[in-house]
Amino acid sequence: MKKTITLLSLAIGLTVSAQASAAAANTNTASTIASYGTDSLVKTDGTFWIWGPQQPVPTQVPELSGVTSMLGNKMVEKQDHTVWLWETKVLSKAVTVKPVSGISNVAKIEGYGPMLAIDADGNVFSSVKTDEGWDLTHFEPVKGIDHVTDVESFYRSNDKTGEGRRVFLKSDGTVWTNSDSAQTFTPVKNLDNVVQLEDTIALKKDGTVWTWPKTLKGTGPLPGTLSATKIQSLSHIKSIWQNQKSSLAIDNQSRLWFWGATVTGYSDGPVYTDHAKPVLLTGVKNVKEAYIVENSIVAFTGDGKVYETSIQRNQVPSNVSFKLLASNVVSVKNGDRHIIMQKKDGTLWGWGVNKAAELGHGDYEFMHNTPVPVQKPISVSLNGENVPLGSGVITRNEQNFVPLRSVFEKMGAEVSYDEKSKTAKVTRNEAGKPAISIAVNVKTGSITLNNNPIRFDNKPFTVDGTVYLPLRLISEKLGATVNWLPNEERIAIRMN
Known part of the structure; x- marks a missing residue:
């Protein structure tokens, strides 16, 4: 029994000329990326792109234009x-995209439970x-504190x-x-x-580092005040970093210090040793x-190199060896379990856990132990009009494959899926034009x-239930021409 595709979306891939694709891949042109994070980016034209569990590669959010900065916590x-x-x-x-009221000109978004925002004036x-929980679309002023430049959140208990x-x-x-x-x-x-x-540590102007406890002994009421103590073995420090269990510091000689928890045991039963x-x-x-990412220390050096060493051991010795991950890097953004790096040529690369497509590479391999390229943010237009895509363009073997269900419908075609035979169909029965039926067997x-x-050189493939296959022959049979515009990173489809 046939039914319209719902959870399984048909994506038809666009094959561009090998010469045009190769030129785009091998020419170091000016980057179109204005800024990026661990799950999103902004292009120089102000368009906003995301990737993650539902979008395995950068996918444009058409409702967001004129974006200048990413604030984190899914806000721009x-x-x-x-x-x-x-x-x-x-x-x-x-x-879904919703306006947020009560804040503007934001410098930082932070927190859990109540989300806090700091504006450029320190408010x-x-x-x-x-009744439904915390409304992230509406903020109100916090009284009693002003001239704030930063805020950190943590959980304290006894x-x-x-x-x-x-x-x-x-x-x-x-x-x-x-x-x-x-x-x-x-x-x-x-x-x-x-x-x-950083969380529960503070760096003073004199290069000393101070801390206060998260865990207190006893069962009485938690004191309302905090008192910091100096970490005696650290001095001449110029930057610090901390997550929930481990800490890092860089001194004025650009040397790296580590303290906190190391990890042993299995992933479903880890043992942390402080x-x-x-x-x-x-x-x-x-x-x-430097950052702690999953169970690794990641260090970004002044000569544009990124190194990694594991904290999955009883202790981290002073002479622990670091493995080179990447060179020619100009910036790094860190997540809890992965990093995204930008190289001198403007390309983005990811490393680390990828079970929810955190690396934007176009797959759901649990982890990539060597850096992989984040797919380029490529848009699609039909007769000059931008086409919203449920999942972005995937480039393989120097060819671009694009999800185009909505495009086919605009071209007068109907997309359906037969669950029993695992076959997706694209059909067109438009008056005055030849009837066309294209069938794609998802299994074979x-x-x-x-x-x-x-017959075709590049076989169809599926990613997270979406089918990708070559398109030029198919699109031209439906009466369209296709052009790849590398300088715009856009695939232009025009009806004849």
Whole structure:
């Protein structure tokens, strides 16, 4: 029994000339990417693109144009300083876009539960709580704190209870705190002249690093104040980084220090061993940035190289060796389990866990141990009009494959799927034009045109239930011409 495709979307791939594709792949032209993150990017034309569980490669969000910055937590800011929230529905490729009221000209978005925003003037705003939960489309001013340059969130607990806490860095170098349940703000003891906050550590202007505990002993009420203590073995530090379990610091000689938890055991039953004393790691030099990603230390050096070493061991020795991951890198963005890097030629590359297509490479391999290219953000137009795609263009073997169900419908074709035979069909029965029926067997990859087999060099493939196959022959049979415009990173389809 035939039915219109729902969960399985048909994607027909566009084959462009090998010469044009090869030229686009091998020529280091100016990058079209204005900024990027770990799951999204903004092009120089202000278009916004995402990838992840529902979109395995960069896919344009057509409702968002004129974007200037990505704020994180699925929020972006436009040229007019308005803020917008985008969300991808579970088990669907549909993306919803909503305006966010109450904030503009945002410098940072941070937090869980109540989301906090800091604007360029140092004012703090909080998302509003409703009966359904926290409304991320509406923010209201937070009273009692101002001139804020940064905010960090963490969870503090004892043997009986716990609470969400915030620490605020003010422009005068002082640090203040409150809990999710308290509206009053108190200074963190011993912290002044602070230049950087990371979770539960602070860097002072004099290069010393200070910390305060997340876990307290006892069962009584948690104290409302925080008191910081100096980490004695660290001095002349110029930057710090911390996640929930581990910490890193870079000193004024660009040397890297590590302390915190190492990991042993299995992924479903890890054992964390804490090492409170910082260790100087001599296996990497000239470090500019460093992060903990999944169970690895990732170091980005001043000569444009990225290195990695594992913390899956009982302890990290001072002379631990680092493996080179990439060269010619100009910037790195880190996630909890993966990184995205941009190289000098403007291309993006990903490394790390990829189970939810975090690397934008076009697959769902659990992890890539060597860097893989993020697919290019390529758009599709029909007769000059941009075509919204449920999933973006995938390039393989120097050829572009594009999901085009909506394009086929605009071209007068109908797309359907036979679950029993695993066959997708594209049919056209338009008055005055020859009837056309194209059948794609999802299981075998075979294609027929009006029941006649079609031979082609690049076989169809599927990614997350979406079928991709060569298109030039098919599109021309439907009365269209196809052009690849490499300078615009656009595939232009025009009806004859």
